[in-house]
Amino acid sequence: MLTEILHQMPRFFSGGHLLLLFQAMGMTLALTAIGCVTGFLVAFLLVLLRRSPGIWALPFKIAAILYVEIFRRIPFLVVTYLVLFFIQAFVSDASLFTIAVVAICIYAIAYTAEIIRGGLESVARQQVEAATAMNFSRWQTLMRVILPQAWAVILPPAVAFMVGFIKDTALVSQVGVFELTFRGKELNNEGFSGVLVFGTIALLYFAMSYPLSRCGGWLERRLASPRSQRSHQRLRPT
Amino acid sequence: MNYTFQFGVALQQLPGLLQGAIVTFELGLLTFWGGALIGLLGASLKTFGGPVLRRVAVAYVIFFTNTPALIQIYFLYYGLPDFGIRWDAFTCTLIGLTLNAGAYLTEIMRAGFISVHRHEMEAAETLGMSLWQQIRFVIVPHIAKTIYPALANFFVVILVMGTSVGAVIGVNELTGQAINISTENYRWIEMFVVVAGIYVVLTLIASLSLALVGRWAFRVKAKIF
Numbered sequence: 012m013l014t015e016i017l018h019q020m021p022r023f024f025s026g027g028h029l030l031l032l033f034q035a036m037g038m039t040l041a042l043t044a045i046g047c048v049t050g051f052l053v054a055f056l057l058v059l060l061r062r063s064p065g066i067w068a069l070p071f072k073i074a075a076i077l078y079v080e081i082f083r084r085i086p087f088l089v090v091t092y093l094v095l096f097f098i099q100a101f102v103s104d105a106s107l108f109t110i111a112v113v114a115i116c117i118y119a120i121a122y123t124a125e126i127i128r129g130g131l132e133s134v135a136r137q138q139v140e141a142a143t144a145m146n147f148s149r150w151q152t153l154m155r156v157i158l159p160q161a162w163a164v165i166l167p168p169a170v171a172f173m174v175g176f177i178k179d180t181a182l183v184s185q186v187g188v189f190e191l192t193f194r195g196k197e198l199n200n201e202g203f204s205g206v207l208v209f210g211t212i213a214l215l216y217f218a219m220s221y222p223l224s225r226c227g228g229w230l231e232r233r234l235a236s237p238r239s240q241r242s243h244q245r246l247r248p249t
Numbered sequence: 250m251n252y253t254f255q256f257g258v259a260l261q262q263l264p265g266l267l268q269g270a271i272v273t274f275e276l277g278l279l280t281f282w283g284g285a286l287i288g289l290l291g292a293s294l295k296t297f298g299g300p301v302l303r304r305v306a307v308a309y310v311i312f313f314t315n316t317p318a319l320i321q322i323y324f325l326y327y328g329l330p331d332f333g334i335r336w337d338a339f340t341c342t343l344i345g346l347t348l349n350a351g352a353y354l355t356e357i358m359r360a361g362f363i364s365v366h367r368h369e370m371e372a373a374e375t376l377g378m379s380l381w382q383q384i385r386f387v388i389v390p391h392i393a394k395t396i397y398p399a400l401a402n403f404f405v406v407i408l409v410m411g412t413s414v415g416a417v418i419g420v421n422e423l424t425g426q427a428i429n430i431s432t433e434n435y436r437w438i439e440m441f442v443v444v445a446g447i448y449v450v451l452t453l454i455a456s457l458s459l460a461l462v463g464r465w466a467f468r469v470k471a472k473i474f
Binding site for chain 2: 012015016081083084085086087088089090092093096097100101178179181182184185192195196199204205206208209210212213216217220221224
C-alpha cells in the first residue's frame with residue numbers, strides 16, 4: 012500500500028494542487044479572522060450594553076445572558092446548519108462564504124462575550140468609584156480607567172479562542188465553502204489516498220495553528236501582570 | 250421569500266431524535282473516560298517520565314491540539330482503509346475523539362499534578378500520615394480542587410462540540426439523526442431548532458449534575474452557568 016502512496020505523491024504535490032491547497036488555507040484563515048474579529052466587536056458592544064446602568068438595560072442583560080448560555084451549549088455544526096437554512100429561506104442569493112462567516116460570528120460572540128465580561132469585571136470596583144469621585148464620565152471611566160487595565164486580561168484568551176477556531180472552521184466544509192477540509196475531501200474523492208490527503212491537510216492545519224498559538228502564548232507572558240506571573244512558578248511535585 | 254414554520258412535523262420526530270441523544274451521551278461518556286485514561290498516562294509521562302517519554306507526550310499533545318478533530322476522524326475513516334483496516338463510522342469517531350480529548354485532558358491533569366507541592370507532602374509525612382492518609386487528605390483534595398471544574402467543563406465541551414463531529418461521517422448521534430430525518434421531510438430549520446433545544450437541555454442536565462457531584466464529593470464549587 013505504501014508503494015501506491017509513494018506512486019501518487021508526485022501527482023498529488025503538483026503545482027495546481029499546491030496552489031489550490033494554499034488558496035484553501037487562505038480561505039480558512041480569512042473565515043476565522045473575519046468571523047472572529049466581527050464577533051469580538053459585536054460581543055464588546057453587547058457587554059457594554061449589558062453593563063450599562065438603569066432599568067432600560069435590563070432586557071439587554073437578560074438577552075445577553077440567554078444568548079451566551081444557549082449558544083455555548085449548541086454544537087458549531089448545528090449552528091452552521093441553522094444559519095445555512097435560515098438565511099437560504101429568507102435571502103435567496105446569499106453566498107456560502109457569507110453564511111459561513113455569519114455562523115462563525117454568532118459562535119464567536121457567545122465565547123468572546125464571556126471573556127470580555129470577565130476582563131472588565133477584573134478591574135477593582137474601587138477604581139471605578141475613584142473615577143466617579145473625580146467626576147469622570149462613563150465613557151472616560153471606560154477608556155481611561157477600565158480598558159487600559161482590562162485589555163491585558165481580555166486579549167490573551169481572546170487570541171487563544173481565535174487561534175483555536177482555525178481548527179473548528181473545518182466543520183464549515185459541510186456547507187460547501189472552499190476551505191481546507193473541503194478541498195481535502197475533493198482530492199480524496201478524486202482518488203488520492205486518504206492517508207496522503209488527510210495527512211497533508213492535518214500538517215497544513217498544524218502549520219497554521221501552531222505558530223499562531225505560540226504567538227498567543229508569547230503575548231500572554233508579555234501582558235501578564237507580575238501577580239499572575241508568580242503563580243506559574245510552581246514547585247515540581249514529589 | 251415566505252417560509253411557514255411547522256414545528257409539529259419536527260416534534261413528531263422526537264423519539265428518533267431522543268435515540269440520537271442517547272448515542273450522543275454514550276459517545277460523550279466513552280470519549281471522556283477513554284480520554285481521561287490517556288490524559289492520566291500523558292500527564293504522568295510529562296511530569297515523571299524520562300526525557301524521551303516526556304518528549305513523546307509533549308509531541309502528542311502539540312500535534313493533537315493543533316489539528317482539527319474532524320481531520321483526525323477523516324484520517325481514520327478514509328485513510329486507514331488504504332492499509333486494509335476498515336472501522337465503521339462510530340468506531341472511527343470514538344477513537345478519533347478519544348485521541349483528541351486525551352491531548353486536552355493531558356494538559357488538564359498535569360495542572361492537577363503540579364498543584365500538589367512538595368512541602369505539603371513533607372508536612373503530611375511529618376504529621377505521621379500513612380500513604381493512604383496522604384492520598385486521601387492531601388493529594389486527592391488538591392488535585393480535585395484544581396482539575397474538577399476544568400474536567401466538568403471539558404465533559405460538556407466533548408458532549409457538544411466533540412460528538413456532533415461524528416454526524417459528518419454518518420454516525421447516528423443527535424446531529425446525525427437530525428440530518429437523516431431532515432433529508433426525508435425537508436423540515437431542516439424546524440428540526441435543527443428542536444435539536445439545538447435538546448443539546449441545551451442535555452448539557453444543562455450534565456453540568457448541573459456534575460456541579461452537584463463536585464460539591465458533594467470534593468467540596469468543589471463548580472460553576473453551573
